[in-house]
Amino acid sequence: MLVMKDTLFGQEKVMRLQSLNYREQQRMQEVAASQAALRARYRTAGLVAGLVGLLVLAFILARHGRQEERARRALEQSLAELKTAQDQLVQREKMAFLGELTAGIAHELQNPLNFVKNFAEVSTELVDEINGDPQNPTRDTTLEREILDGLKQNLKQISQHGQRATSIIKGMLEHSRTGTSQRLPTDLNALIEESLRLAYQGLRTKEKNFTAELITQLDPALPPVSVVPQDLSRVLINLFTNAFHAVQQRQRQHDGTGGEYxxxxxxxxxxxxxxVEISIRDNGTGMSEKIRAKVFQPFFTTKPVGEGTGLGLSMSHEIVTKGHGGTLAVQSREGEGTEFIIGLPA
Incomplete structure (x- = not known):
């Protein structure tokens, strides 16, 4: 009996243990299934969130792209407008230079043309004299010879002054010529004198009462220098014109004060x-340190509105430094004067 009891109790324990193990396995399977379902939900939520994030990012990028495109178009339009305005100002500066040049050339041409006109009139009178009075058939051969000699001399003068007018026109065409900007061995002293004369006469054409003392200290042993003559002449005329404006402004300040200037x-x-060094020095109003620091900046000018574009000195600086590999420097003292120094490779 005891053995049977132990056997029955043993089997009951085994069955109870098996039942507990089965329920534990089911619980563990349920937990595992629940965790798997939870992970699946998390993965699904993550995928949905990622998809939503990608959509939001795509929307933001598309919107940013449209804004960048609009900004790019606005920037391109602004740059185009700025380029147009700059081209207009450069053209205006060129026209201002051409105006100064034309005024000087007009004055230069006036002198030989006046000589041609006067000698032509005198020659006409001499021809009338040599024809004589038709009522008086007698001829004075000595007088005729003197008249013919005078007529010959007049024709030589007309030819010389005509050549002078031709050379002036040729120079004007060289100044206005555009193209390859070929460098040529140039007599700088002659170019300086011609540019100084054109700038001075150009100003005097507009300001009849203006006079200035012109002092030239040109080295006669100066060697020919390879430059673009029309470009360097533009620089010189611009610097001369600025110097004349400076002394003219100082002269106006002295008018009525009784001071000698x-x-x-x-x-x-x-x-x-x-x-080779070219120095252009005036005794005009001079410049302050602040103005001197900006004098070569494009569009910077101290002239009243409508009288200057602020491109003359910047273009001159570019022609000398970039076009000829030289230097352009300025020294000035306010109330005393200004000096521009051009340095060119010899």
Missing amino acids: QPALTVSSRVVAGQ
Whole structure:
């Protein structure tokens, strides 16, 4: 009996243990299934969130792209407008230079044309004299010879002044010529004198009462320098014109004060340390340190509105430095005067 009891109790324990193990396995399977379902939900939620994030990012990028496109178009339009305005100002500066040049050339042409006109009139009178009075058949051969000699001399003068007018027109065409900007061995002293004369006469054409003392200290041993003559002449005329405006402004300040002031401009040339140096010095109003620091900046000008574009000195600086590999420097003292120094490779 005891053995049977132990056997029955043992089997009952085994069955109870098996039942517990089965329920534990089911619970563990349920937990595992629940965790798997939870992970699946998390993955699904993550995928949905990622998809939503991608859609939001795509929307933001598309919107940003449209904004960038609009900004790019606005920037391109602004740059186009700025380029147009800059081209207009450059053209205006060129026209201002051409105006100064034309005024000087007109004055230069007037002199030989006046000589041609006067000699032509005198020659006409001499021809009338040599024809004589038709009522008087007697001829004075000595007088005729003198008249013919005078007529011949007049024709020589007409030819010389005609050649002078032709050379002036040729120079004008060279100044206005555009193209390859070929460098040529150039007599800088002659170019300086011609540019100074054109700038001075150009100003006097507009300001009849203006006079200034012109002092030239040009080195006669100056060697020919390879430059673009029309470009360097533009630089010189611009610097001369600015100097004349400076002395004219100082002269106006002295008018009525009783002080003695004589406008003067000094231009010199020399060879220094392997380069040719051209100095243009005036005794005008001068410049402050603040103005001197900005004088070569594009569009910077101290002239009243409508009288300057602010491109003259910047273009001159570019022609000398980039076009000829030289230097353009300025020295000035306010109330005393200004000096521009051009350095060119010899």
